[in-house]
Amino acid sequence: MKIKAPRKYVIDNLKYALNPASIAVVGASRYDGKVGYKVIEGLNKYGYKGKIYPVNPRAEKVHGLKAYKTVKDIPDEVDLVFIAVPAHLVKMILEHSVAKKAKIVVIATSAFKEIGRGKLQNELTQYCRDNKLPLIGPNLVGMGSPFLNFNCGFIPYLPVKGHVAMISQSGANLLAALGTSQMLNFGMSFFVGLGNKADVDFSEFIMYAANDEHTKCISVYSEGIDSPEAFVQACNNVVAKKPVVTIKVGGSKIGNKAAFAHTASENTNTDDAYYDKLYEKAGAIRAETWEEFLDISLALGLQPPLKDDNVVMITNGGGSGLLSCDHFERKGMPMRELSEISLILSLKIRAYMPMFGSPLNPVDISGTATPKNYKGAISQAVCDPNVSGIYGSICPTSVTDVAAVTDVYIEMYNKYKHLGKPFVMECQGGQECFDSIIKLRKNGIPAYSTAEQAVNAIVALRKYGKIKEKF
Amino acid sequence: MEKKSQLDYSLGSEDQLAWKKKYFFDPRGIGFLEPGIVGLDDATMSAYNVAKSSYQIHPEVFNMEYLSKATKLDKKDIIKRMKRMYNEHLIMYVMNPATQVYGYGLYYWFVKLKEGTSETEKAELAQWFQNKDDICTGYKCKDGDFDFYNGNHMRVLDNLLSTVITPCKDNPCVEFVHICPIRRDIRESHVNMWDSTSETFRDNIWGTGQLEKLAKMQKLLDLNDLKIFKALNDKKPVKDMFDFKVLHQISGLDENDMLNGFKSLVEEKRIIVPLFHLNFPKLGLTEKMFVIKMFQTTPSYRKAEIVDDLVAIPEFNMVKEFSDAFYDAVCFAYNEISDIDALRKKISSYAEVEEIKESNVDWMFRRWVCRLDEKNGFWEECVFTDDFLEDRTDKNSPLYCTIAGKEDKK
Structure with a gap:
């Protein structure tokens, strides 16, 4: 249901969604294949230290814990009520939650507006609003935070620690992001599935994320923004401090219908151009594909904004340089020649390449480049006052010590990060390059396996630089 | 012709x-x-689903007006009694789904253990059945021709053989397993099912004086409790079954939609029979199980006639007719509150009856898909393990039910 602006009582209570002192799990099951079992299993497995109250009128105990017939029967205070029962019981449980004075409810249950029960969903939402009880969902997968050891939902694992707050309407894509996090060291501060977002809105989680100490980039996956004013207001409030990255799906003709069937997202009278304008007004950075969404979120979570277009690419592979040049131009940010950025740098950098190297931009220090060559070229470039960002590339020739070059980049990054110049890396190749990417990411450098991904990240850093100037 | x-x-x-x-x-x-297929979460099932999920704390989902008139008890008293009966695990609200859809069979099977099998070995096998989620209903027997009597919903016979029957037969303690496909599901838990004669469908049958005898023989339920129990199961239109206003208050779903949906399933399609199950072993009751074998020369219609004769005996709280099996029918009656000798004599009076086998049921594992296993903390845990789209003979199949076989790993 629409809101005009982010609501204070909701934002204030969102801390109970991610860091509750006590949780009632309604629908807690004794069977390990059922959602209600997985919720408690996840909480225990990942080290949740608060109190867990299983609610199941049929059971005496669940997971060795005393089970209660209703939320109202729990003797202590309840911060979060997690609901994993069929839709036909949700109304009663919300009433019990209000009676219990719970701080927030999360409804994992499906079968509301997305199957035509819009009236029921709206009635339940209004009931929660009337009672100042924020409702997250329904139709969601859960939420969690690796910093808080909190995994609440039917979620197989936590992401690695990092700085991206992932706010997603889709549970499946949220889980995909968590998988990527594990596989590719995509660090997150917290994550939340919003599902049908009947009550708690994107805007309110954006406001929450703005004040979250671990969050440096707020990433929003949406299938429809039905409270645009609130979204714009929230983004306008936060983008000077933290970037907001968005992806909007369901824009195609059939995708529009699928978005309704999935998360009851209504996109009446909207199209891609509408969302372009909306995001521009909000100061949010829009990604077109899922890969781009993750790539630029990673970069914005790790690196400072790029203050101008003066990026120097240092590579030992001319091909990756060319791929990058073309993609920079496609993205509307053509690379500048090194001599235009800094004439003196173009002369100095010669010292770190063989005679057949190229001091243009990309700076091709050649396939025979040693770690020493890299170190010299990087340090020379990063120290040049006209250079605003470093784009590194490693091509694994038979003489390239990929691991050593990776260490050089990390060393240089750590040595010069006080200058506030972003480092982005591209490492295209086999296992050694994959290992390099993971190591770079673990050390705070966004690294990718293709030139286009890296360029997208740099372009996003530049966009955020412009947004910061505007807001 | x-x-x-x-x-x-x-x-x-x-x-x-x-x-x-x-x-x-x-x-x-x-x-x-073929009555068709309805998903358990289908909108037409809503009334049942709301009641099934909330009667434990809100017995008033049932029609208290009706119950009060039928029992002459105060509504508050009925609610209080129902809560107690549930909390003490004496009653459970369940439903029997029609399974006579082609390719979706209902199979029961009798198990006999070898002579000399110890009580420990029998208990281990009982535990296996108890935890076997493929099995929708199961009974433990003693003092007679069989040791277990279980039932499965299965679409594919090989799935039944592979996951249940073969492992059971392979148990060194097992003498034999006799499979009995259900030809007619006529009466279960005192209530007539869809294969009873048309006008008697959903009749709730108890023998004269049985409730009174039951009230006297134990202390967990008095006669008023039993009157409530009976009234809950007595045949009535779906509109009188529930308090639809309460169902609406709990769920927010439309009263008329819930009524019409469930009415179509129960009264028109006859796919579902909702009812309360009585946890009879806890009350000290045992069931006499008569397993009837007729001469193979008996024509099908005559078998059906005989079984219908037996169904007319109200002391039989369960009657099923089999096909393609060693046996032709099974009838249950409580030992403690029935004239068992008279029942045996009646069955024996048919010239077509070649043999009657008997056992006493002293424990029940599940009532349809709902576990009755309060000892292990699984009271009313419902597990539906239809083999739809599954090849359970292929243990490596990605579609293989994740639940089936779990108990083997324990």
Whole structure:
């Protein structure tokens, strides 16, 4: 249901969604294949230290814990009520939650507006609003935070620690992001599935994320923004401090219908151009594909904004340089020649390449480049006052010590990060390059396996630089 | 063409059964109407689902007006008693789904253990059945011809053989397993099912004085409790079954939609029979199980007639007819509150009956898919393990039910 602006009582209570002192799990099951079992299993497995109250009128105990017939029967205070029962019981449980004075409810249950029960969903939402009880969902997968050891939902694992707050309407894509996090060291501060977002809105989680100490980039996956004013207001409030990255799906003709069937997202009278304008007004950075969404979120979570277009690419592979040049131009940010950025740098950098190297931009220090060559070229470039960002590339020739070059980049990054110049890396190749990417990411450098991904990240850093100037 | 028996045991209208006329013999002896398939979370199931999920704390989902009139008890008293009966695990609200859809069979099977099998070994096997989620209903027996009597919903016979029957047969303690496909599901838990004669469908049958005897023989339920229990199961229109206002208050769903949906399933399609199950072993009751074998020369219609005769005996709280099996029918009656000798004599009075086997049921594992296993903390845990789309003979199949076989790993 629409809101005009982010609501204070909701934002204030969102801390109970991610860091509750006590949780009632309604629908807690004794069977390990059922959602209600997985919720408690996840909480225990990942080290949740608060109190867990299983609610199941049929059971005496669940997971060795005393089970209660209703939320109202729990003797202590309840911060979060997690609901994993069929839709036909949700109304009663919300009433019990209000009676219990719970701080927030999360409804994992499906079968509301997305199957035509819009009236029921709206009635339940209004009931929660009337009672100042924020409702997250329904139709969601859960939420969690690796910093808080909190995994609440039917979620197989936590992401690695990092700085991206992932706010997603889709549970499946949220889980995909968590998988990527594990596989590719995509660090997150917290994550939340919003599902049908009947009550708690994107805007309110954006406001929450703005004040979250671990969050440096707020990433929003949406299938429809039905409270645009609130979204714009929230983004306008936060983008000077933290970037907001968005992806909007369901824009195609059939995708529009699928978005309704999935998360009851209504996109009446909207199209891609509408969302372009909306995001521009909000100061949010829009990604077109899922890969781009993750790539630029990673970069914005790790690196400072790029203050101008003066990026120097240092590579030992001319091909990756060319791929990058073309993609920079496609993205509307053509690379500048090194001599235009800094004439003196173009002369100095010669010292770190063989005679057949190229001091243009990309700076091709050649396939025979040693770690020493890299170190010299990087340090020379990063120290040049006209250079605003470093784009590194490693091509694994038979003489390239990929691991050593990776260490050089990390060393240089750590040595010069006080200058506030972003480092982005591209490492295209086999296992050694994959290992390099993971190591770079673990050390705070966004690294990718293709030139286009890296360029997208740099372009996003530049966009955020412009947004910061505007807001 | 030979004239059929005066009684037509087929289900469905003449038009619906016109296809049978192509054949001299009706296929399988009895033609049947496929009632269709309804998902358990289908909107038409809402009334049942709301009641099933909330009666534990809100017994008033049932029609208290009706119950109060039927029992002459105060509504508050009824609610209090129902809560107590539930909390003490004496009653459970369940439903029997029709399974006579072609390719979706209902199979029961008798197990006999070898002589000399110890009580410990029998208990281990009982535990295996208890935890076997493929099994929707199961009974432990003693003092007789069988040691277990279990039932499965299965679409594919090989799935049944692979996951349940074969492992059971392979147990060194097992003498034999006899499979009995259900031809007619006539009465269960005192209530007549869809294969009873049409007008008696959903009749709730108890023998004269049985409730009074039961009230006297134990202390957990008094006669008023039993009157409530009986009234809950007594046949009535779906509209009188629940308090639809309460169902609406709990769920927010439309009263009329819930009524019409469930009415269509129970009264029109006859797919579902909702009812309360009595946890009879906890009350000290045991069931006498008569397993009836008729001569193979007995024609199908005559078998059906005999079984219908037996169904008319109200002391039989369960009656099923089998096909393609060693046995033709099974009837249950409580030992403690029935005249067992008279029942045995009645069954024996048919010239077609070749043999009666007997056992006493002293424990029940599940009532349909709901576990009755309060000892292990699984009271009313419902696990539906239909083999839809599964090849359970292929243990590496990605579609293999994740639940089936779990108990083997423990």
